[in-house]
Amino acid sequence: MSLFTLNEVKKTFTIGEVKEEILKGVNLSLREGEVTALVGASGSGKSTLLTIAAGLQSASNGQVIFEGNNLSQMEEEGIRKIRANHFGFIFQFAHLVPFLTVEEQLLLMLDVSESKLKKHEQKSEVNRILQVVGMEHRKQAYPSSLSGGEKQRVAIARAIIHKPKVLFADEPTASLDSKRSKDVMALIREITKTLNITTLVVTHDEEMLVFVDHIIKMSDGLIVQHS
Incomplete structure (x- = not known):
């Protein structure tokens, strides 16, 4: 289904x-449960397209439709609420x-997204998501003690803690070595x-396209090409 x-x-x-x-006039449909790479x-326009789709900047012309809502015609407050509640960013x-x-x-992200979970429920959800990304054993660690790959895993956990419907990732592996890059992309998939x-x-690394x-x-x- 196209979302x-x-x-x-x-x-x-x-x-x-x-x-x-x-x-110059881009048409694109994104479907649930699928990873699409730009x-x-x-300078080809891929990062600009991602930021427009994510509501981080406006298009000069055209429509950006999310669940029947035309972001191109919405006030900034409405777009902000959609970003906070339905979009995740890496x-x-x-x-x-x-x-x-x-x-x-992760608890901060739940506050930002206006989560309706009670405090004890929030902590349980944080534990669950950290298990998903394999970082539950580091939940009391500070960023300075984490490796690059661990930081990106935490960033992914933060991006999905509020159960977004759309995940936007702009060069999520560019700062990692080959092994950690594959681990992160496999996790995103x-x-x-x-x-x-x-x-x-958005990626420039062709090795990531297998995911x-x-x-x-x-x-x-x-x-110019869609496969």
């Missing part, structure tokens, strides 16, 4: 009197809060399937 649809999405940046068209050279770097333990990182999440990943269901190649602001 997310982009129709003729365009993005133009204006610098002085110069206009640069980054996206690939392409630097970036190249984990961006963990340095003075919070692993457990506290497993979570996508187990929780029936819709996942969109995805669909590959979309972009060039000069357009989709």
